[in-house]
Amino acid sequence: MPERIQFHFEGRLADHHQLNFYEAARFQYATARLVVKLAQFREHGRFNKRIHASNNFDVLLETHKEGSFDITILAPMLVAGYDAFVSTSLSTLMTYVFERIVGKSSDNEVATTLNSVKxxxxxxxxxxxxxxxxxxxxxxxMDKNQDRLMEVFEKNSELYERLLSERERVDVLQKNSSELRKIDPVREQRLISMSAPLVSEMATALRSSADRMQVVAHSNVTGRPSNILYLNKKMAEDIENDVVDKELTSILGNIIQYNKESGWGKVRADFPNSPISFNIPSDVKAILQDNILSAMGKEQVNMRTYIVRNKAKEAIRLIVVGLMDPPRGAY
Incomplete structure (x- = not known):
């Protein structure tokens, strides 16, 4: 039975069961390339530069149903016992990619959202x-009382939706961490390089067609929907404008702040806007946590990062995926 992955749009044209034709086409093209390449990666640990009839994995488009506006695909599941490179659902690999490319709520945004509820x-x-x-x-x-709290978040409902999505990604990645560890730094770098421009292209659907989008995976095991991505217009603009470097960069710096629950922190390093914020993807946070905390007492730490840059190519945040020994003479 295939995995059902739904892309749900709300607001603007979507509320009238319509999307801008050009934006919808760009979204579907980028999403199709992302899903097929993730399917190739899941099976072989690599993906083809070009997609053609023999390697597109027969991902199907389900008929539209009445709603705000939904695009639903049916993605093939792995056959039991099949020796794939990573034995996960495609939505889990999408979650892995989204966790690295889409900016997470800052600690301040999370606190503001939670403080809005009496x-x-x-x-x-x-x-x-x-x-x-x-x-x-x-x-x-909050995890235990999602549905009830949704009704009382009121003016911060979008921040709450975003926070729920981020919490869902944490859960998915932690449950699949043993398989995801098979993705070594070289393969991770190739995945990010391939996925980042496609996720940026997907965000164009929120230019005029809709105000909000959710990516919801429907589990064949539990039957429970899993909201692995929430985007509003501001987040979509950030994804279009901010670019994740295609190459890993080693950053030598001094970690001055770290929140062990959210994975956000700040590091003093050789940037004009230092100290600069960083976050750690959920699937590697447990592995790095103790080292990050112990590193806070050191003058310099060598961090493996992806730099996120704005349109002016200025570094605005870091995605930390590993730590290394400082180079000789660093202290």
Missing amino acids: EITDTFGKISENNSDQMRDVLEF
Whole structure:
């Protein structure tokens, strides 16, 4: 039975069951290339530069149904016992890619969102962005009460939707961490290089067709929908404007702040806007956490990063995927 992955649009034209033809075509083309190349990667640990009839994996497009506007695909599942490079669903690989390319909510945004709900502040007090233990307890409470809390978030509903999506990605990546560890740094770099421009192209659907988009995977095991990506117009603009470097960069710096719950931190390094923010993808956070915390007492740490740049090619944040020993003479 194929995996059902739904791309759900809301707002603007989508509310009238329409999308801009050009934007929809660009979205579907980019999404199709991303999904097929992830299917190739799942099976072989690599992907073809060109896609043709013999290697497109027969991903199917499901008929449209009444709704805001949904595009649904049926992605092939791995046959039991098949010796694939990574034995995961395609939506898990999409989650892996989204976690690295799409910017996550900052600690300040998370605290602002949580402090907007009286039930949360009555229970936990004012949420501090610097209190990792308090943040963990609140987010666990939120995970258990998603549907009920959705009704009371009101003006910060978009931030809440985004936060739920980020929490869902954490869950998916942690459950599949043993398989995802098979993706070594070289393969990870190739995946990011291939995926980043396609995810940017997918974001064009929010220019005039819709205000919000969700990517929802439907599990064949639990039957539970999993919202692995939420985008609003601001996030889509950021994805279009901000570019993730295709190559890894080694950054020598001093970690001055780190939140062990969210994975966000700050490092002093050789950038004009130093200290610069960084975040760690959920699937590697548990592996790096102790080393990151112990590194905070050191003058310099060697970090394996992808640099995210704005249109002016200025570094605006880092994605940290590993630590290395400092080069000789660094201290």
